Amino acid sequence: MTMTNEMGKIDGATMASTPRRRPLVTTANGRSLEEINSTIRVPSRSVGFWKSLATFSGPGALVAVGYMDPGNWITSIGGGAQFGYLLMSVILISSVIAMMLQYMCAKLGIVTGLDLAQATRMHVGRKLGFALWICTELAVMATDVAEVIGGAIALNLLFGIPLTMGVTLTVLDVLLLLLLTKIGFRKIEAIVASLIGIIVVVFVYEVAIAKPDMGAMFAGFLPSPDILKPSQLTMALGIVGATVMPHNLYLHSSIVQTRDVDRDDEAQVDHAVRFAAWDSNIQLSVAFVVNCLLLVLGAAMFFGHGDGLDTFTSLYNALGDSSLAGPVASAALSTLFAVALLASSQNSTITGTLTGQIVMEGFIRMHIPLWLRRLVTRVISIIPVLICAIVFGGKESALDSLLVYSQVFLCVALPISMVPLVWLTSSKKVMGKHANPLWLVIVAWIVVVVLTALNIQLIVQTVGALFTAL
Numbered sequence: 001m002t003m004t005n006e007m008g009k010i011d012g013a014t015m016a017s018t019p020r021r022r023p024l025v026t027t028a029n030g031r032s033l034e035e036i037n038s039t040i041r042v043p044s045r046s047v048g049f050w051k052s053l054a055t056f057s058g059p060g061a062l063v064a065v066g067y068m069d070p071g072n073w074i075t076s077i078g079g080g081a082q083f084g085y086l087l088m089s090v091i092l093i094s095s096v097i098a099m100m101l102q103y104m105c106a107k108l109g110i111v112t113g114l115d116l117a118q119a120t121r122m123h124v125g126r127k128l129g130f131a132l133w134i135c136t137e138l139a140v141m142a143t144d145v146a147e148v149i150g151g152a153i154a155l156n157l158l159f160g161i162p163l164t165m166g167v168t169l170t171v172l173d174v175l176l177l178l179l180l181t182k183i184g185f186r187k188i189e190a191i192v193a194s195l196i197g198i199i200v201v202v203f204v205y206e207v208a209i210a211k212p213d214m215g216a217m218f219a220g221f222l223p224s225p226d227i228l229k230p231s232q233l234t235m236a237l238g239i240v241g242a243t244v245m246p247h248n249l250y251l252h253s254s255i256v257q258t259r260d261v262d263r264d265d266e267a268q269v270d271h272a273v274r275f276a277a278w279d280s281n282i283q284l285s286v287a288f289v290v291n292c293l294l295l296v297l298g299a300a301m302f303f304g305h306g307d308g309l310d311t312f313t314s315l316y317n318a319l320g321d322s323s324l325a326g327p328v329a330s331a332a333l334s335t336l337f338a339v340a341l342l343a344s345s346q347n348s349t350i351t352g353t354l355t356g357q358i359v360m361e362g363f364i365r366m367h368i369p370l371w372l373r374r375l376v377t378r379v380i381s382i383i384p385v386l387i388c389a390i391v392f393g394g395k396e397s398a399l400d401s402l403l404v405y406s407q408v409f410l411c412v413a414l415p416i417s418m419v420p421l422v423w424l425t426s427s428k429k430v431m432g433k434h435a436n437p438l439w440l441v442i443v444a445w446i447v448v449v450v451l452t453a454l455n456i457q458l459i460v461q462t463v464g465a466l467f468t469a470l
Helices: 002-017 049-056 059-065 070-083 088-112 116-124 126-159 163-180 185-210 214-219 230-243 246-258 266-302 312-319 322-328 331-364 370-391 396-425 428-434 438-469
Strands: none
Touching (some): 059 185, 059 266, 070 230, 088 230, 088 246, 088 266, 088 438, 116 126, 116 331, 116 396, 126 163, 126 246, 126 331, 163 331, 214 266, 230 438, 246 266, 246 396, 370 396, 396 428
């Protein structure tokens, strides 16, 4: 102990006389997101259910953001406008699958002290780890493209800022991230939860005044054979693809480690896993409600006359057009829609940046500051968006098409993330007594196979449509 103190004094004296700046790029061999890892104290298990839930609540909100980002909006509202309440069951099934996968992620992080990227790299080695990092980075950037487009369109709708300029302005959200890194992770969780609250309130209000057919809405939760028809199936695949996102699997396995859990205390680990599951399921239930509200809004207001509502601007205009939205149409509804879109985009900015850092440190063990990570990723992401905006004269339809095609990378990355997650959490060697039970192992592998097949089909359809258009 004396030697440690003396070394600390020597280091402090040296730093005082000759200040050294930490290199921007360093090696990461420590804990996941080390700056915030184990920074939130966990109270005694005797404090009761509600105080324990409050302590462990937060990571689920950041994860839920990915299930209600701008990429979900067009598919959910468009699904309602085209097919009424038919696809409600698809949202329900997607949400249940999401709850299962996120539970596994939280359990992996708490029990092993590793995030999904770190655990995968440990078992696949350096070369394959690098290849997986490239694929995952593409998925993170594809998600960022959706954030750029959603944010730029929201700025255009609210303030009349041209799309090209709006795309460029989204780079400035690095300043927002710089501020957030200074205020503590607990406050970041609170800000994200508040923005989610804004989104929920907006759509609860808009759906309430739209007066949906409640009987038809609840009937929609029962799967129908009509979903398998070509047009309906394509939209259903889009909803599934936009709902279950690969970057959330890495994110959740890391941010649950912000709670200071003693892994040598089995009872405390059990307690943490239990309440992480509560947090995740509650927040993903909120995301489920939001996606249902989006589809119900499309069905209640636009079913039967919703052709052409395939862009954010067309939806914005339709909410203010009494010939489409009926007597409840108003400028206020349109404005609220744009505000919710901006809130969704900013929320996704925060979680996307954290995920990028997690996969970089986990797969290739490289660390750079969050603000630099945000700046590099955002600059790379806006390049295709800017090119698209300039080439097509700022037409939003071109940007929305780019948003759809960006989801292809998410489809490719999802199996790459799901397979190691299910394998690791099903291994008694890795997870001990917390390994998935046999019934969950069977269900999880069925989900992996089905989602992989659906994503391959969606890729084929999307690429085929692109070649047809060309």
